[in-house]
């Protein structure tokens with residue numbers, strides 16, 4: 438026990454040295470990935486994770502955040518959005534079900550409101566953005582294992598084939614024939630595209646997310662000009678359509694709002710924020726005939742929502758909202774409009790997934 442505690446402390450010290458890189462929706466990857474994975478593999482190989490699985494579990498709610506399920510392959514969009522292959526996802530569901538309690542959204546809400554206790558740590562599986570691959574791959578796996586997932590839907594994307602802003606930027610960088618790109622807006626900036634376009638993607642996403650006064654459509658047009666890729670022609674549908682959404686809801690899945698048009702809510706006025714959360718709730722409720730009680734903030738970082746957002750959620754009748762900057766949720770110390778989630782990344786590997794989840798169940802927050 439002492440050895441393991443010491444090991445965990447040493448691992449946490451290493452964690453502090455890692456450089457976190459972000460995507461449109463918060464933390465999705467780490468530059469020193471191999472070191473983190475090696476540590477996790479060592480914890481699995483030495484039996485530390487098996488021990489953790491046997492430890493008394495905390496009465497807490499661990500919320501996992503997935504985006505896309507599938508293989509990165511030749512994706513037109515941002516590869517960082519992939520959380521797991523269908524096979525890995527099914528393996529994760531099987532492992533969680535064996536060791537923890539897969540919580541429904543109703544149970545999670547009851548936990549946050551102090552009306553539910555988890556004897557085994559509750560794990561809530563959530564999916565953001567409403568990509569069609571969620572219907573194709575995640576939904577049948579969840580049904581097969583008789584557990585619930587929660588799908589946060591951006592209502593303006595339903596049935597859509599238009600790439601959202603983060604995928605558009607990734608697509609333009611990836612398909613550009615240029616070795617250097619010069620932007621003239623929001624300021625004159627040049628980027629080397631001959632090396633790693635993924636690093637340029639990180640920088641452009643950061644500009645998009647940080648710019649309160651940024652004209653976001655103009656910024657996207659400017660990237661199109663600078664990369665020489667121009668307008669994107671959508672060819673195939675990439676988001677869940679209305680029929681699929683209904684089938685998922687009737688098939689036992691929970692549905693929540695991810696706003697109407699996926700803005701950074703804190704960049705909007707009070708009225709605009711209210712409109713985003715009210716209209717998406719109403720559209721989903723009218724279509725599905727159910728109460729929409731939950732929302733996931735677009736991007737989900739601490740600066741992506743504010744007190745005005747939470748006032749708007751209260752006014753619109755939401756009961757809970759989910760952020761996305763790590764952490765977990767301990768009984769009695771969870772804020773209803775800032776329920777913490779941590780990410781699942783396709784490149785993380787099974788060992789890291791298990792270390793993160795099992796340490797969260799024992800310590801109240803994930804080690805990595």
Ligand SMILES: [Zn+2]
Pocket residue numbers: 462565566695699735736
């Ligand atoms: Zn999103």
